[in-house]
Structure formats: C-alpha cells, structure tokens
Amino acid sequence: MGIEILFLLLPVAALSGWWLGRRGRIQRENDSGLELPSDYIKGLNYILNEQQDKAIDLFIQMLDVNSETVETHLALGSLFRRRGEVDRAIRIHQNLIARPTLNKSQRALALFELGQDYMRAGLLDRAESLFGELVDSAPHSEAALHHLVEIYQQEKDWGDAIKAAQRLEQSAGLNLAYMVAQFYCEQADQALRQGEPSRALKLLRRAMNEDRQCVRASIMEGDIERSAGNYKAALKAYQRIEQQDPEYLSEVIQPMLECYRALQRTDDAINYFNTLLEKYAGISCMLVLADLIEMRDGEQAATEFITRFLKQRPSVRGMDRLIELNMGQASESVRDKLHVLKEVTDQILANKSVYTCQHCGFSGKSLHWQCPSCKHWNTIRPIHGVEGE
Numbered sequence: 047m048g049i050e051i052l053f054l055l056l057p058v059a060a061l062s063g064w065w066l067g068r069r070g071r072i073q074r075e076n077d078s079g080l081e082l083p084s085d086y087i088k089g090l091n092y093i094l095n096e097q098q099d100k101a102i103d104l105f106i107q108m109l110d111v112n113s114e115t116v117e118t119h120l121a122l123g124s125l126f127r128r129r130g131e132v133d134r135a136i137r138i139h140q141n142l143i144a145r146p147t148l149n150k151s152q153r154a155l156a157l158f159e160l161g162q163d164y165m166r167a168g169l170l171d172r173a174e175s176l177f178g179e180l181v182d183s184a185p186h187s188e189a190a191l192h193h194l195v196e197i198y199q200q201e202k203d204w205g206d207a208i209k210a211a212q213r214l215e216q217s218a219g220l221n222l223a224y225m226v227a228q229f230y231c232e233q234a235d236q237a238l239r240q241g242e243p244s245r246a247l248k249l250l251r252r253a254m255n256e257d258r259q260c261v262r263a264s265i266m267e268g269d270i271e272r273s274a275g276n277y278k279a280a281l282k283a284y285q286r287i288e289q290q291d292p293e294y295l296s297e298v299i300q301p302m303l304e305c306y307r308a309l310q311r312t313d314d315a316i317n318y319f320n321t322l323l324e325k326y327a328g329i330s331c332m333l334v335l336a337d338l339i340e341m342r343d344g345e346q347a348a349t350e351f352i353t354r355f356l357k358q359r360p361s362v363r364g365m366d367r368l369i370e371l372n373m374g375q376a377s378e379s380v381r382d383k384l385h386v387l388k389e390v391t392d393q394i395l396a397n398k399s400v401y402t403c404q405h406c407g408f409s410g411k412s413l414h415w416q417c418p419s420c421k422h423w424n425t426i427r428p429i430h431g432v433e434g435e
C-alpha cells in the first residue's frame with residue numbers, strides 16, 4: 047500500500063516541490079558536468095526495499111520548505127491521513143511547522159492539518175490545544191470550532207461543548223440550539239448521577255430555554271418529579287411531549303400511567319389515553335388502555351377493544367396481547383394452539399429493533415439521543431408499523 051503511494055507521489059514531488067527546489071542547483075552543477083540527484087535515487091531504493099519511513103525522511107529533507115513546496119508537503123500529509131497512516135501525516139506536518147520560513151497563513155494551515163491528524167490518532171488533548179489556538183485566526187476559525195465541539199463531546203466535557211457550540215452559532219450563523227439543549231441534558235444526567243436532582247432540574251430548564259422541542263428534557267424532568275413523588279408535576283412534564291413531538295409519546299405512556307395511579311385518577315388516565323389513541327393510534331397507548339379496560343370491565347371487554355383496534359391497524363404487539371387474553375378464556379386444546387401462535391409473536395418481537403436512526407439507518411433496542419453510529423443528535427426515533435410502535 048505504501049509503495050503505491052510513494053510511486054504516486056514521485057511525480058508530484060518531482061514536478062512541484064522537489065524539482066522546483068532543486069532546479070537551480072542542478073543547473074549550476076550542470077555547468078561543471080552532469081550530476082544526477084543522488085538523493086532521488088536513494089529514495090527510490092528505499093521504496094523498492096519497502097523502507098518507506100526512510101524514504102519519507104529523505105523526501106522531507108529533499109523538499110526544501112519554501113513558498114512553492116509547502117503545498118506539496120500539505121498535500122502529502124493530508125494524503126497520508128486520509129489513507130489512515132496518521133503517524134506519517136503527523137511527522138510531515140510537524141516537520142513543516144518547525145520551519146522558520148513559513149509565513150503566518152501557511153503556519154496556521156499546517157497547524158490546522160496537524161490538529162486533524164491528532165484527532166484522527168485519538169490524541170484529543172493535543173488536537174484541542176491546537177484548535178484552541180486557531181479559533182481566533184480568521185480562515186480556520188469556524189472549522190476549528192466545529193472540531194472543538196466534536197472533541198468536547200468525545201471527552202464528555204459538556205460545559206466547554208456548550209461554549210464552543212454557542213460561539214460557532216454566532217460566528218457561522220448556525221442554529222445549534224437542539225444540540226446545546228442536548229448538552230444541557232447531558233449535564234443534567236451527570237448531576238443526577240451525582241445525586242443532585244435539583245441541580246439537574248435547573249439544567250433541564252436551560253435545555254428547554256434553548257430548545258422548546260427538547261423531548262429528552264421533558265422525559266428527564268418527568269422522571270425526576272415522579273421519583274420525588276411529585277406526580278402532578280411529572281404528568282405535566284410528560285404531557286408536554288405531545289406538543290413537542292408525539293412520536294415519542296410511547297416512551298412515557300407507562301410512567302404517565304404510574305402517575306395517574308398514584309394520584310388515584312385512573313378514569314382520567316383512560317380518557318387521556320383514549321384521546322391520544324384517536325389522534326396517533328400508538329400501540330403502547332392501546333396496550334395500556336387494554337390493561338386499564340381489563341381491570342375495570344374484565345377480559346372480554348379488553349379482548350373486544352383490542353380486536354376493534356387491530357381491524358383498523360394491524361400490529362404484532364397487539365396480536366401478541368390478544369393471544370394472551372384469549373389463552374385465559376380458552377379450552378385446553380385451543381390453548382395449546384394459542385401457545386404455538388404466542389411463540390411466533392414472541393420470536394418476531396424478540397428479534398425486532400425498536401428504534402432507528404433517520405440519518406444513517408442504525409437500529410437497536412434502546413433509545414439513544416446521540417446516534418452511536420453517525421453521532422448525530424435527535425435522529426433516533428421509535429419505529430412505527432406492523433412490528434413496531
């Protein structure tokens with residue numbers, strides 16, 4: 047792999063940097079008789095003997111750094127990085143930066159490239175300090191801030207991530223409120239794990255101030271209030287999700303039921319869930335209603351309710367529950383057959399992903415606010431359809 051790169055680079059180096067840098071000397075040497083550039087031959091030998099690192103050292107020496115060859119160095123470095131040979135890219139860029147002949151903008155560009163090498167190599171601290179230097183130099187400021195936001199996320203340094211994102215919003219005219227709100231939620235999550243729910247609530251309020259549509263803040267606020275026994279406040283937070291993004295209501299149906307029960311308002315629960323079911327036909331909502339109807343009016347009423355629903359909107363989870371209900375009422379021979387059916391629905395549901403990323407298609411069984419695969423925020427949603435929600 048390395049060999050083909052260097053062969054590829056020979057004409058580049060020869061045409062741009064090396065040749066330009068050497069031309070003067072060769073011409074002078076020609077005056078006293080032709081002399082072949084022996085470094086060049088040596089370099090070729092290293093390549094042929096697969097001693098690529100020696101070859102690179104030689105090329106670095108051969109390429110005098112001047113305004114004409116800086117481009118070649120940069121091209122070489124970024125080529126290595128793109129091919130995953132980060133150590134080599136780092137060597138080339140570090141060598142470049144060490145040269146006193148670079149002008150200010152060339153130096154900034156080389157630093158920017160080196161920062162990207164460090165990121166690629168996972169040397170986040172070093173990348174962070176380089177990009178930190180570059181945020182004030184005009185041509186790289188925005189790109190450096192982009193990288194900083196990414197680095198702080200990887201380091202889970204949410205406070206600095208918020209500052210960098212807000213600065214990026216200002217300088218690039220971007221709207222990153224949805225992301226900043228998620229960073230506040232991450233801080234709230236940290237506060238919760240440190241046993242500080244009231245600090246967490248304050249951070250969630252900041253998240254909501256950034257992004258009114260932040261479903262995660264509502265869910266977290268509801269969970270905190272519910273654990274503290276503040277069921278009314280919890281319900282209020284959970285119910286906000288209908289206005290924010292009703293697709294996520296399935297996440298809070300069970301917690302809402304728990305709140306209604308604690309407040310001894312199951313009739314209100316039935317009314318509220320019925321309204322939601324009419325509007326969105328969600329399966330989680332239907333199943334909770336079926337349970338409530340079973341408790342209030344018996345198995346038969348619950349069976350009829352689910353059957354009516356499934357005629358309008360087929361669903362494996364609905365069918366699974368219907369089979370369960372029928373097993374309770376069935377004779378022994380029918381029950382055996384229902385068992386077989388139940389095993390089928392169980393298997394379908396066991397292998398089924400429940401969430402998927404709208405950006406990259408990643409899917410899984412748990413809800414991530416940041417996609418583990420493409421790292422986008424707010425792109426993972428519950429899957430709808432026959433086998434889903």
Ligand SMILES: [Zn+2]
Nearest residue numbers: 403406417420
């Ligand atoms: Zn994704």
